[in-house]
Amino acid sequence: MIPFPQAIYSVIQSANQLDLPTQRTDLTALSGRICAERITAPRPLQPFTNSAMDGFAFRHQDHCSSHEHQPYLRVRSTIAAGETPPAQPLPAGECDRILTGAVLPNGADSVIPLEQTETSADGYVSFHHMPKLGANVRKAGEDIAAEQLIIEPGTLLDPGHIMPLAALGIENLAVYRKPRVATITTGNEVTQDLGTQLKQGQIFDSNHFYTQALLRHLSCDLVDNRHLQDDKKLFVNHLHYLLSLDLDMVISSGAVSAGAEYDFVREGLQAIGAEIIFHKVAIRPGKPNLFAHLPNGALYFGLPGNPLATAAGLRFLVAAALRAMTNQPVEQPLIGQCTTTHSKKSGISRALLCTCVGGQDQRLLVNIPDSQSSFMTNPLLTANSWVLLNEDKDDYKPGDKVDTYPLLPGQRSWPKPAAPKQKKDKGG
Template sequence: MITHDEAIEIIRQEGSTHLLGSEIVPLDQIAGRICAETLKSPIANQPFDNSAMDGFALKAEELASAVNDSPVALEVIGRIAAGDIAPTKAPSHGQCYEIMTGAPMPAGCDAVIPIEKAERGKSKVLFRVQAHKDENVRHAGEDFAAGEKVLAPGHVLGSQHILVLATIGIGKIKVICKPKIAVLSTGLEVVDDLNSKLNSGQIYNSTGPYLRSTLSVFGAEVFSCGTVADDAAVFKSKLESMIRNRFDIIVSTGAVSAGSYDFIRQALEEKGAEILFHKVKIRPGKPVLFAKFPDGGPFYIGLPGNPVASAAGLRFFVYPLIRAMQGLLPEQPQYALLKNSYSKKTDFRFFLRAIVSHSDKTTHEVDIMQKQQSFMVSPFITANAWAVAPEGVEMMKTGDVVNVYPLMP
């Protein structure tokens, strides 16, 4: 049985040799995607010198003598609105332009006095304050220069990037393709219809909807392949169909342990899959299985059927595989001070549901929750993190530094 670190090394080696392709998508569809190209600004932002205020554009030196008791009067020779062409006629001595926010600065003007600081007369405007060069002027290229690098490959895109890219006129972008992931549940006792009444010995399928929803959060295109009862022949038929559909990853729950109905490993091997590892020194989720099919076929991750074991396996095996196939670096943990002691088996790594909080502006604390058994789902109501109890440690003490990961990356 291998360690979790060894398993992740295998996952990263395999995933990095099966990188996902790329596609071009419109700007309004980039949130949550991975940038697959170097993006440079095609224009300067601001694209031209413009006013940051509604007010009056002028030469700053015109108001050098302006004070409250002795204002300077300037003649308004024109009005410039946003969208107008910048006037090429510079104001003469004693003149200015009225200007609106976003309007292009006229030739010869280097400052804008807000309208609130000016007094309109019948034919002139009075100024009782001095002006400073570049005051309330937004200069061309002040935000981005034309040709400046904006985003690099591997950058995780959010809706905030839409604002940036639209501003500089980029309407589509090359991103990493979403991995196509099939989700299959197993078990005679599993009931998919959550509105039906359970018979004796039955349980609702909680892992299926959880996996499908979470994989969508991970950025995958998810396909539900239903539930297979504990029947190896039916599973093999379903497996053949999933292989033909050219999924990138197949994720199943249940039937990976060592019981009479745990048929997945044998079925995979009979279909030509190479088992890369089976069973890892972790709790929950020890029976996890990782395999690959030949000739560019899909990866296969078999998770245990218990709900929490499936959730931990999804977070700490499937998600690292997706990142590797996207060409991303390994996820790094956060660190928190343990609020309560915890004991465990020495030779296993434990993934524990936890609550991370802030004791002050800089310090994270983590509280390991009760009810950590792999069938107990109630901690998920309030948990916001996974705390990692490493191998080689039997007792974690209050105040120890603990690796933590957000419940959802």
């Protein structure tokens, strides 16, 4: 049995040897893919200085010579979005009627909203009040500067990246090919027919559906997904079939506990010439975790069959491999503070679902529910994070620091510590 950090290290070292090709992909299909190139802004955004609203563009200095410092300006022209403004700079004592998004005319430096003005019959505009210099003007490059770094290689792309890319006119990106993955669930007692009436001793195959959902979130191409009965010969035959496919990874759940009659995964892998890297990890849930290299170079993960053991193995072992295969940095935890007490067995790591919320003074508060047996699925309904309790500490109390991770890898909406409260100004 190896320590959990060593297991992660072994997985990452192996996955780093796989060289996934890249492909250029259109903007509409980028969400969920892993960026394979460094993207900088090819132009500024805004691309030109423009008006933030419908109103009148004017020279702020004109208020100094106006009646009672409120401008009374002649309307020179109207500029709509997409139109070219007059070539001549805006003369003193004049303004341009301007619409939202239109190019600010040369010489103008401020915009007053239409509703804060009055226009006379002879084509002059008076202001209800004087805006600040630069009011309602969006300057070129105010949003994104030219050559600004937009996306690093290894970034998991989501819809939040698409709008800036489109606004910059970037049509496509180089992304890593989706890892080609096959999954296997095992067990005579398991059925994937969710509409069936369960027989005595039968259960639904929740691992199959959870694994599919998580792998799709992690931008995998699910090539083959199979449920097998507890039969070693059937398993070996299926492994031979999988070797004929161009796979990067195979993941199975169940049949990995050493010594049990129906736990045949290790023997089946050895029968086809796979190299067992480790079998048994000092972590709960997931002690029977197995990791191997298949003869064709694909990675093999044998996860325990209990639902939370499968979920933890996917979240930490499989996700670590997928990150390494696509040039993503090694995942780092966010340090939180326990709000509850928890004790675990000495000498092993513990992966637990938890709820993280932002506290004051930049603290991340971590609530770890008590009831989390590996056979359960209910903790997944309310958790937003995982916590990893290190093997060298057994008892945790409120205020102790712990390593936390988002429920789903690459989850940008994961809660961050709240900003500290602003002190009230006591000045008179």
